[in-house]
Amino acid sequence: MENVNIKINGIPLSVPKNYTILEAARENGFEIPTLCYLKDINAIGACRICVVEVKGARSLVAACVYPVNEGMEVVTNSPAVLKARRLTLELILSTHDKKCLSCVRSGSCELQKLCKEYGVEDENFFEGVNERVEIDMSAPHMYRDNNKCILCRRCVAACEKLQSVSVIGPIERGFKTHIGSPFEVELDATSCVSCGQCIVACPTGALSEKDDTDKVWAALADPTKHVVVQTAPSIRVTLGEAFGMPVGSNVKGKMVAALRRLGFDKVFDTDFSADLTIMEEANEFLERVKNGGTLPMITSCSPGWVKFCEFNYPEMIDNLSTCKSPQQMFGAVIKTYYAEKNNIDPKDIVSVSIMPCTAKKFEVGRDHQDAAGVADVDIALTTRELARMIERAGIMFTQLPDEEFDNPLGESTGAGVIFGATGGVMEAALRTAVEKLTGEELKALDFTEVRGTAGIKEATYNVAGMDVNVAVASGLANARALLEDVKAGRKNYHFIEIMACPGGCVNGGGQPTQPASVRNFVDLRAERAKAIYEEDKNLPVRKSHENPMIKKIYDEYFGEPGSHKAHHVLHTQYVDRKNG
Amino acid sequence: MAKASSTLPFGGTPEQEAQLKQYIEEHKGQGGALMPVLQKAQEIYGYLPIEVQQMVSDGLGVSMSEIYGVVTFYSQFSLAPKGKYKISVCLGTACYVKGSGDVFNRLSERLGITNGECTPDGRFSLEACRCIGACGLAPVLTVNDDVYGRLVVDDVDDILAKYAE
Incomplete structure (x- = not known):
């Protein structure tokens, strides 16, 4: 790319011609604040917080959308710029709730931070039309509080561009402008898939998960309850961010220590049931190939994806694996096998999960997720909720020692942990399926073709004389594109992995929020996934079927994958949400 | 809203x-x-x-x-059908200071509908409009092509009665 010469704050620079002022400044050490801008999906120049002075221009310009050109002279922090930014903030505040003290995002709110930085002294400087509107609490996983909305439209862009779900948009105009769903229906009445990508895109407290921590505190305080917790593969590589640690820190040991100090009776690892999922799913795949079952088979770990399929592709429900997700398999094992083994009434067990995902809150309430006649999982918390519990309990997270998961359901493999990144389920399944098909030990365990942050990945593996075509998609817009190809016969696959969130669970809608200043310049998907694959590399056992506890549970309880008992406990069914 | x-x-x-x-x-x-x-x-x-x-x-x-x-x-688009009789009340400056807001509110109360809506029987729709250039007659309303000026709130019932059949 050709470069151009520009000056920013008097410093001569040579920058690529296709850069915006924002990119050129950031790369050279000048931060320009943004609110509405989200790289790749929301460059609309609407909020005016990123304004800068350009020599010769009539007025201040929006740095997020203004391209650089030869000889341009930019000032990012002149008195006029600072005054304009403060004025913009005062105007935003004129219609804002300003309930920072009780806001879930207090401390991580981008608006709050900017108000402090730009010296907004009187939050009531302008008296705007400030009608209180009702909070939409209809959905099982989240709420929308438009009193805190600044109309940046980052949520709208995430819903439409990343997910092709498009159930929210700006409505009306002027003071009446608000974000909502067509014909003002509540969120629960739309085809929202509960992925939560809107929440992690929101700069303020307008969007948040439904907080279920009170239920957990109550269970922990109840001496008659046996409270068991499981943590999803990706939590260990994101929880640290909530305590100021760098993106991509693996805090598995501290996470386990924190959960124990919160008072959970047993701290288990969802990685174990990820291995269990592989046993069932690999078996299901081999059965379908052998018996001429419906292909391509598509993974069912991601409840956002499953709901998307039920709403938009009900004709492909038979393609979904009947396997419950790892969260639900874990819950089911706890309330059947574990309860029997330890002689505990399943009704006295409270099964809690820590998930990267808001759709997991929806999933726990689905039908056919109750192997023991009671809910497999009682409470699903997001990574953010766990962080809040740790904070509230006064546990000094960064100073905790590293501790190990409890046994027996804390044993897992590298195959289990990579479930947290896009392509991980596919790779884990291949490690097991290839060995089963060939009957020989698999030496090369890294299926690198299905790794990485690309939205759609494809590979063909020759296994025991058969070409197996696989595809991996993350982000529902990518999933939609892939499925359209499959439906039209343009592509022919045997096995497909789909994760609702771009990059998979590491970038899930329940993960710690990162401000746009980080999101726009750090690839969270890649940095967090790196930590996942690092853990896989260093684990002694990296194939699900070699997990000693997996072998034991089949010997003692399930018999073999796909058995009648396994079906009863570990499999589920789906509903057509399009045609009712 | x-x-x-x-x-x-x-x-x-x-x-x-x-x-x-x-x-x-x-x-x-x-x-x-x-x-x-x-x-x-x-x-x-x-x-x-x-x-x-x-x-x-x-x-x-x-x-x-x-x-x-x-x-x-866009205000050009409507989510509700227009009634057989389309009532437009001018809320322009001159009409407004002469009390057209009260006239509008009385109509809204009598018809049980608000701005942009249509009665369930499809007879009347109600909307607030900008200046129609008849400020000398303020406050003004129109019912389809009929113009009513120099209104007081109590005129509302008589006007509605004319279109009751």
Whole structure:
């Protein structure tokens, strides 16, 4: 790319011609604040917080959308710029709730931070039309509080561009402008898939998960309850961010220590049931190939994806694996096998999960997720909720020692942990399926073709004389594109992995929020996934079927994958949400 | 606040649907097709209820969120049908200082509808309009093409009675 010469704050620079002022400044050490801008999906120049002075221009310009050109002279922090930014903030505040003290995002709110930085002294400087509107609490996983909305439209862009779900948009105009769903229906009445990508895109407290921590505190305080917790593969590589640690820190040991100090009776690892999922799913795949079952088979770990399929592709429900997700398999094992083994009434067990995902809150309430006649999982918390519990309990997270998961359901493999990144389920399944098909030990365990942050990945593996075509998609817009190809016969696959969130669970809608200043310049998907694959590399056992506890549970309880008992406990069914 | 929706059942005919679908076919794939298609749809049906917006959404492959956003953004689009008698009350400056706001409120109270809505029997629709150039007669309202000026609140019942049959 050709470069151009520009000056920013008097410093001569040579920058690529296709850069915006924002990119050129950031790369050279000048931060320009943004609110509405989200790289790749929301460059609309609407909020005016990123304004800068350009020599010769009539007025201040929006740095997020203004391209650089030869000889341009930019000032990012002149008195006029600072005054304009403060004025913009005062105007935003004129219609804002300003309930920072009780806001879930207090401390991580981008608006709050900017108000402090730009010296907004009187939050009531302008008296705007400030009608209180009702909070939409209809959905099982989240709420929308438009009193805190600044109309940046980052949520709208995430819903439409990343997910092709498009159930929210700006409505009306002027003071009446608000974000909502067509014909003002509540969120629960739309085809929202509960992925939560809107929440992690929101700069303020307008969007948040439904907080279920009170239920957990109550269970922990109840001496008659046996409270068991499981943590999803990706939590260990994101929880640290909530305590100021760098993106991509693996805090598995501290996470386990924190959960124990919160008072959970047993701290288990969802990685174990990820291995269990592989046993069932690999078996299901081999059965379908052998018996001429419906292909391509598509993974069912991601409840956002499953709901998307039920709403938009009900004709492909038979393609979904009947396997419950790892969260639900874990819950089911706890309330059947574990309860029997330890002689505990399943009704006295409270099964809690820590998930990267808001759709997991929806999933726990689905039908056919109750192997023991009671809910497999009682409470699903997001990574953010766990962080809040740790904070509230006064546990000094960064100073905790590293501790190990409890046994027996804390044993897992590298195959289990990579479930947290896009392509991980596919790779884990291949490690097991290839060995089963060939009957020989698999030496090369890294299926690198299905790794990485690309939205759609494809590979063909020759296994025991058969070409197996696989595809991996993350982000529902990518999933939609892939499925359209499959439906039209343009592509022919045997096995497909789909994760609702771009990059998979590491970038899930329940993960710690990162401000746009980080999101726009750090690839969270890649940095967090790196930590996942690092853990896989260093684990002694990296194939699900070699997990000693997996072998034991089949010997003692399930018999073999796909058995009648396994079906009863570990499999589920789906509903057509399009045609009712 | 929500733009007023219709409480009347949708009464679209197969002919109207065919006409709209043909127009959509002609404009499909063109950049910026949504506005002309919505204008045409309003011309055909007189308003844009959910059923019509869904046809546009399916036909153009544009999400309902985007369509509803456009329909509620522009005042030229209406979500409710117009009544047999369309009442417009001028809320321009001159009429407003002469009390047209009170006249509007009385109408709203009597008809049980608010700005942009239509009565369930389809007889009256009510809307606030800008200056109609009859400031000398302020406050002014129109019922279809009939103009009523120098109003007081108590005139409202007599005017409605004229269109009661």
